Amino acid sequence: xxxxxxxxxxxxxxxxxxxxxxxxxxxxxxxxxxxxxxxxxxxxxxxxxxxxxxxxxxxxxxxxxxxxxxxxxxxxxxxxxxxxxxxxxxxxxxxxxxxxxxxxxxxxxxxxxxxx
Amino acid sequence: xxxxxxxxxxxxxxxxxxxxxxxxxxxxxxxxxxxxxxxxxxxxxxxxxxxxxxxxxxxxxxxxxxxxxxxxxxxxxxxxxxxxxxxxxxxxxxxxxxxxxxxxxxxxxxxxx
Numbered sequence: 001x002x003x004x005x006x007x008x009x010x011x012x013x014x015x016x017x018x019x020x021x022x023x024x025x026x027x028x029x030x031x032x033x034x035x036x037x038x039x040x041x042x043x044x045x046x047x048x049x050x051x052x053x054x055x056x057x058x059x060x061x062x063x064x065x066x067x068x069x070x071x072x073x074x075x076x077x078x079x080x081x082x083x084x085x086x087x088x089x090x091x092x093x094x095x096x097x098x099x100x101x102x103x104x105x106x107x108x109x110x111x112x113x114x115x116x
Numbered sequence: 117x118x119x120x121x122x123x124x125x126x127x128x129x130x131x132x133x134x135x136x137x138x139x140x141x142x143x144x145x146x147x148x149x150x151x152x153x154x155x156x157x158x159x160x161x162x163x164x165x166x167x168x169x170x171x172x173x174x175x176x177x178x179x180x181x182x183x184x185x186x187x188x189x190x191x192x193x194x195x196x197x198x199x200x201x202x203x204x205x206x207x208x209x210x211x212x213x214x215x216x217x218x219x220x221x222x223x224x225x226x227x228x229x
Contacts, residue, residue: 035217035218037220043204043222043223043225044118044220044221044222044223045206045208045220045223046118046220047118047217047218047219047220050217091159093159102164102171102172103149103151103161103162103163103164103172103174104149104151104159104161104218105161106158106159106160107158108158109158109159
């Protein structure tokens, strides 16, 4: 069975600080996909990134960056120079490739609060 | 805007009743997934349909059922509702059946009183 752990329930930082959200996953499959989603106060789930298990390159998109390390089964998300609009709940998710229960397995989420 | 639409946005009903939630996927997407988000269980995968056929089941109760129609829209039917079924129900769509990014709709908030 798959499992995603987001140990940080809530993080509060002051605007312009950098912040890293941790994600640790468990799976026995060698082919899988990792995702991050953002859920702002309005409630919708916004796709941020998908990474497959064979691509360990780090990715940067503007102020967002992701660090994927298979050796530690982690897929951490860093926001540089945080802004108030980044305040949201962030979910890490895992999906194995192939048959079986193939929906996303989500972590419990990290509530990020950016204070002005 | 993800391109996935869900109706209704809010639904309030009584215990024991039956409701139907509707989802229209993004144009061109063949897969529809249903998820439930509740305070105690978090976000849970319920069921996946691909091009009209059931593909996989997650933590879906026997009182719940779903289907995907020829025009690819999907409906989630919830019956014999209990207070614990109060949750936000999301549908998501993707272009294929396994690897695609899943784009989520705005959700239907169900309140059972």
